[in-house]
Amino acid sequence: MQQLSQILNFAADAPAFPRAFSEEVNEVSRSMISPETAKKVYQKLKPLLKDYRANQNIAIACGLLLEKQRHESGMRGMWDELRNLYPDDLTALRMLMRWYRREQNTAAGIEQIHKMFPESWHSLEQANKAILGLGELKAWDEIDRIMSTILVLHSEDRAVRMKYVKILKEQSRFVDATHVALNVEDQDKMGQASQELLGSVARCADTLEKHNRTDAVDAITDIIALADAPRAFTKSDRVVFFTGQLGTGGAERQMTRIACAYQDRNDKAQPLGIAPKVWVKHATASSGADFYLPQLNEAGVSTSVLSEMAEIPVGALEGLSNDLKELLELLSPDVLRHTCLLYSMFRDDQTDVAYLWQDGGIVQSAIAAVLAGVPRIVTSFRGLPPNLRPNLFRDELPILYAALARLPHVTFTANSQKAATAYEEWLSLAQGTVIVVPNAIPAVLPDGDDTDHVYWSEIVDASDACTKTVLGVFRFDQNKRPLEWITAAARSIEKRDDTRFVMLGSGALFGDCAALIEELGLSNRIFLAGIRSKVGFYMHRADLLVHLAKMEGLPNVLIEAQLAGTPVLATPAGGTDEVVSDGVTGHILSASDILPEAELDETLEHLLADDDELARLGAAAMAQSGDRFSVETILGRTTEIFNALSLDS
Structure with a gap:
């Protein structure tokens, strides 16, 4: 995705967007609109970005329009860029922290907040912004640390005290919220919503005492x-x-x-x-x-x-x-x-x-x-x-x-x-x-649509010397290890000139993966196919599927590969060994928490060098999957559980 900074016009002599237009675009971007509508609005707006001088409303609106198109690759970087351009914009701050949380990297988000607002422990202005970002991260302990000094240094500030009461209520910390509320001055002069908030936390604190509970979650038992x-x-x-x-x-x-x-x-x-x-x-x-x-x-x-x-x-x-x-x-x-x-x-x-x-x-x-x-x-x-x-x-x-x-x-x-x-x-x-109750998987068919056939032809043309295909199908996040998948492919390519590697899926690390492939100079051997609805089309054209997840439930992609007759090389994450029979329908590595790279490389090389072994594993995979994961089988099992007579006891 092209960076917004490369599209926006920062020339001082460029004409300004009409104010009414800027406000209208900002309003449209914040309304609940479909990805298709967001894309249309953005495509109409994009040519104007080079003609008119960039302003905060338009830049943030563009970010929100891209967000609503379900883009994932590069989104955290984009919001980081917008926050640097407009450091006082709270939407950019919120969205940046939201992406840190989505990427399960809360610690890095907290570190960023401390860098952005180093005086938040005593500056009320910085504290308010830091609390907003930390709230998106759900970093409650960090908010408590800031508030421990802010409430002392700014004891007269009713707004920040009420903000903290609201945050504590969100965590169901009613007793703490009541203690903070005790020092809110002129409560009788506040608006209805504020008075209702204080009344609510007081009632809930009383209920805890009435039922002899100290923690609100214990009320679930009662x-x-x-x-x-x-x-x-x-x-x-x-x-x-x-x-x-x-x-x-x-x-x-x-x-x-x-x-x-x-x-x-x-x-x-x-x-x-x-x-x-x-x-x-x-x-x-x-x-x-x-x-x-x-x-x-x-x-x-x-x-x-x-x-x-x-x-x-x-x-x-x-x-x-x-x-x-x-x-x-x-x-x-x-x-x-x-x-x-x-x-x-x-x-x-x-x-x-x-x-x-x-x-x-x-x-x-x-x-x-x-x-x-x-x-x-x-x-x-x-x-x-x-x-x-x-x-x-x-x-x-x-x-x-x-x-x-x-x-x-x-x-x-x-x-x-x-x-x-x-x-x-x-x-x-x-x-x-x-x-x-295992996952139900319908037949994995080799059919593809026109776009699949065209894309596959492009892959084959770009890697015409290759006779084997290794496939990866996963979400591009830290758990699935797409970057490690690429580096393993690169090590294999150093040894072999007959194998291409194709990756299906998308996610937060998609942009990083594209950059790594380009850096390695392997765009003619490692291909990013994006999200494809006809996964079976690619599985039936692959010789091996490699899956390197840290954690799993019962991985659908491994079941689908088995049904397609595609052998698997995978980490032992979750229920992998309930799908793949090690040495019979594929190979399972020794560990998933830490990737055993030497073992991965050795096993991958062994399989790619032995066509008979790949064929044997694939045939066994297809034969053993059969009815085990069929929709009919799982539907029957589920219905039995719904109607289980043992539940009447």
Whole structure:
């Protein structure tokens, strides 16, 4: 992606954008618009950038328009550039820190904040900006450190004290918020919203004391304990799938696939058919969270998006005691908002089965399902538990799961045995408590569209001396190690002149990968194909798939490779050994936390030098995959869990 600084015109004698036009573009860029609309607006605006003098409104608007086109490569660098150009712009600061968090590099973001605002411990102006950025990083400890001196040095400043009260409330630290609020002067002269904020934290602090709790997350235990017994279960007619969003992730793809398969069989009056509903927190087009929404709509699956619905206050919930309502107010704001809405939805729908996907989705929905009396609650854990993935950890999760584990109508599932065992160990559950339901993968076909055929021809022409293809299919982030993948390819290329390397996917490190390939001078041997919907087209043309992830659940790409008859060389991340039979359908390296480069190079060279071995592994991979991961098999297993008689005990 071309840098904005190379497009913007900084000449002093260039004409200025008309003020009204500048404000209009700024407003449009901030409104909720689709990626397609954002692209059209940006393409119309781009030629004008060279003709008119750059200004802050237009530059930030361009950044937001690129953001809403779902660009990932180079976005953090772009916002860093804009923040340097306009150091007082708070949008640039917020977006820069948001990208640090997206890239799971919070420590670097905090370091940047300290460099930007070195006097934030005593300067109120710098503190306000630092707190904004740290809030995007969710770096609460750093905010506490700044506030520990700011509140002393600027004790008379009501605005900063109220800001801290709001931040503490967001973390459900009601007792701390109440202590800070004690020194807010002239509370009776404040606006309604401020008075409601102070009243809310005071009520929640009183509730904690009433229930003899010191930590708000412990209220989850009390809420679950006070819930009425579930309704009687007859059969799984009304099934609701719930998750956070419908982006391009493997979990979202799996959920969509299963929901659509149920709907298809229901439409055809076939066995296993039901008409499921899919509910999601949000499906925002600008962030790509609606990726699978068209597929669900095309299949006729009823889909509801909570962000498009009006909020329901706790006081308006019917059928709950005052004690329960008090306890609900202790939940973190996002959990409370979705719990209130979903409680009413589950009750109105008379849901038989709530199928709750991923830790983030479960924490937003499980309390509501329990309170609404849903007779079957099934969770779907995807990958390793959050105690092993700190960026996904929430304080509510271990408490919520411990409470759910005591309920006989709740069933835990995971998509790999590795994940199931890891959750059982984390939660101190008996072996076998978490049931394994593998990913469902349809046939991996060799078909491609016109763009695939054209691109493949370009690859072959650029590397016409190569007779072998090594494929990588993954998200370009630190976990999948795309840069290490490229350097391993480069080491192989030094030894062999008959192999090309093709990478499918995108992500935050895509730009870094492109730069590395160019630096190595290997653009005619290592190819970045980007996101491709017809992955099977490339798998059927590959001789080997190499996957170097640090952590995994049950990796879809390895299942797809096996079904295509493509042998695999992979790290032992997650459930890899549940998909790949080492030495039979592929090879598994000895470690995933630290990449064993010498072993990787040796195994890669061995496989590429032995055509018979590649053919043997590929044939075995295809033969062993078969029905094991078929949609029909997984659909049947899921239905059994929905209707399991053992849950009636």
